[in-house]
Amino acid sequence: xxxxxxxxxxxxxxxxxxxxxxxxxxxxxxxxxxxxxxxxxxxxxxxxxxxxxxxxxxxxxxxxxxxxxxxxxxxxxxxxxxxxxxxxxxxxxxx
Numbered sequence: 001x002x003x004x005x006x007x008x009x010x011x012x013x014x015x016x017x018x019x020x021x022x023x024x025x026x027x028x029x030x031x032x033x034x035x036x037x038x039x040x041x042x043x044x045x046x047x048x049x050x051x052x053x054x055x056x057x058x059x060x061x062x063x064x065x066x067x068x069x070x071x072x073x074x075x076x077x078x079x080x081x082x083x084x085x086x087x088x089x090x091x092x093x094x095x
Contacts (some may be wrong), residue, residue, distance in 0.1 A: 067092045 036043070067088050074084035 065094055 027031050071081070071084045074088070075081055
């Protein structure tokens with residue numbers, strides 16, 4: 001036997017009205033949810049620092065390439081790798 005569904009809409013309306021907007025006729029979000037938070041602060045920081053980091057990485061990369069080339073030349077001349085690496089890294093650190 002089929003029983004017709006009789007929805008009590010008043011209970012559902014009361015439930016959802018108390019849930020959304022705290023009984024207000026419109027939605028008002030929480031005040032502490034405004035802004036970008038700490039993620040926005042880090043975003044601005046890295047966006048500002050990125051050009052400086054790129055420039056620094058380029059110069060460090062050039063120095064590493066130059067030092068590794070000098071180490072390879074020393075090894076071709078007969079020096080051992082640890083000895084040459086120690087000498088060249090000290091020279092690079094001074095400049």
